[in-house]
Amino acid sequence: MTRKKSMQRAFLSLAISFAACSAFAVPASVNPPSINIDKHVKSVEKKVINWRRDIHQHPELSNRETRTAALVAKHLKSLGMQVETDIAHTGVIGFLKGAKPGPTVMLRADMDALPVTEKTDLPFKSTIVTKYMGEDVGVMHACGHDTHVAMLMGTAEVLAGVKNELHGNIMFVFQPAEEGAPEGEEGGAELMLKQGIFKKYKPDVAFGLHIMSSLNSGQIGYRSGPIMASADTFDITVNGQQTHGSAPWNGVDPIATAAQIVTGVNQIVSRQINITKEPAIVSFGKISGGVRDNIIPDSVNMIGTIRNFDMDIREQIFKKIESTATHIALASGAKSDVKINKGYPVTMNNPALTAQMLPTLSNIVGKENLIEVPKVTASEDFSFYSQEVPGLFIFLGGTPIGQDPSQAPYNHSPYFSVDESSFKVGTKALSQLAIDYLAMKK
Numbered sequence: 001m002t003r004k005k006s007m008q009r010a011f012l013s014l015a016i017s018f019a020a021c022s023a024f025a026v027p028a029s030v031n032p033p034s035i036n037i038d039k040h041v042k043s044v045e046k047k048v049i050n051w052r053r054d055i056h057q058h059p060e061l062s063n064r065e066t067r068t069a070a071l072v073a074k075h076l077k078s079l080g081m082q083v084e085t086d087i088a089h090t091g092v093i094g095f096l097k098g099a100k101p102g103p104t105v106m107l108r109a110d111m112d113a114l115p116v117t118e119k120t121d122l123p124f125k126s127t128i129v130t131k132y133m134g135e136d137v138g139v140m141h142a143c144g145h146d147t148h149v150a151m152l153m154g155t156a157e158v159l160a161g162v163k164n165e166l167h168g169n170i171m172f173v174f175q176p177a178e179e180g181a182p183e184g185e186e187g188g189a190e191l192m193l194k195q196g197i198f199k200k201y202k203p204d205v206a207f208g209l210h211i212m213s214s215l216n217s218g219q220i221g222y223r224s225g226p227i228m229a230s231a232d233t234f235d236i237t238v239n240g241q242q243t244h245g246s247a248p249w250n251g252v253d254p255i256a257t258a259a260q261i262v263t264g265v266n267q268i269v270s271r272q273i274n275i276t277k278e279p280a281i282v283s284f285g286k287i288s289g290g291v292r293d294n295i296i297p298d299s300v301n302m303i304g305t306i307r308n309f310d311m312d313i314r315e316q317i318f319k320k321i322e323s324t325a326t327h328i329a330l331a332s333g334a335k336s337d338v339k340i341n342k343g344y345p346v347t348m349n350n351p352a353l354t355a356q357m358l359p360t361l362s363n364i365v366g367k368e369n370l371i372e373v374p375k376v377t378a379s380e381d382f383s384f385y386s387q388e389v390p391g392l393f394i395f396l397g398g399t400p401i402g403q404d405p406s407q408a409p410y411n412h413s414p415y416f417s418v419d420e421s422s423f424k425v426g427t428k429a430l431s432q433l434a435i436d437y438l439a440m441k442k
Helices: 009-021 038-057 066-078 145-160 188-194 197-201 254-272 311-331 351-365 382-388 420-441
Strands: 082-087 091-097 100-110 129-132 135-138 167-175 205-216 220-222 225-228 230-239 280-288 299-308 335-344 347-349 370-372 391-399
Touching: 038 066, 038 145, 038 420, 066 082, 066 091, 066 145, 066 167, 091 145, 091 197, 100 145, 100 382, 100 420, 145 167, 145 205, 145 420, 167 188, 167 420, 188 197, 188 382, 205 220, 205 382, 205 420, 220 351, 230 254, 230 311, 254 280, 254 299, 254 311, 280 311, 299 311, 311 335, 347 351, 347 382, 347 391, 351 370, 351 391, 351 420, 382 391, 391 420
Parallel strands: 100 167, 100 205, 205 391, 220 370
Antiparallel strands: 082 091, 091 167, 129 135, 220 391, 225 347, 230 299, 230 335, 280 299
């Protein structure tokens, strides 16, 4: 989850209520008889836990995941896979060719940690300190990417063990920089695609998961259609004319103009966008300008974030922010410079693929533990993959059974921790999604 703000408490409590109701309809159709992988999942469970603890203790920031990538590449090579490294800086791809012809399924895990100083009491807690934006910072897997890597490594071993029964191929993507590349660098899913991984390996579908403290262990959250928001930023500079605060008529006040722009931009979503289609958020995060109480400055700068769940509405909001800021500034005798920085698109779960794979997920955790979750205003760069091929992105519960998820430290918290018993569920989910999809297409 990137550039992404941690999941709001509202979602945490909503997830629990959805769990209680479990009011969703799993399609009546069932998947073809599947390969039994229970013994394989059980055999890798301890390995997954140990890999996760090792990665957790040695976290690496975006585009710097060299140790993690080396661990992954060594494991994939030991399984006899075709392995490619150094993609999008530190990315790793493993390609498993099944014994029988068929489509290619992509499975993805993100590898990067966050500039967060860990405050848990885990025996394998991170004590790593590194440079980030010129400052010494702690580094922590505060979003669970360490668990994603370990589970996908386990999944790779499970699927390699049954490759003679697979009707198709598996593409394992271990991706850097989901949390966003360092300033001045490219990274993440967008750069992996730019470097041609889909042209080379040609996946037909993409599956991914994210561990969440907002669900209990043994639960899987899903949603058809948009599940996570796009994340974009805006930067508005209002240029006026500096003058003495006692005589504002001798200049152009960018502070007063900026205040009107804040009001105008905040009315875009509430008055100009049809939010009955999909919700949207525009928030100002910082306003800066001026140095003294009696000097009206030359300029004011404002930055903020845009979140929404519809790509057409996203473009409308971009245009309206630029138009609103420009015209309000002109009406005040000022000028505005508006920059929209496109971030991650909407994470979209293909409705047909979601419906097709729900029986698989239901068989793994049971109908009562398959939760239709509300939309999440955090973002994910898995969205770039699901723009190219049908995708399904699910949430894996990580809070121990019996503990209230709404009270658990949320993703990106320095106290974030997950229940290791959830790893076998995630490993089986990724493995079974791939197996069952290939079986349906044979």
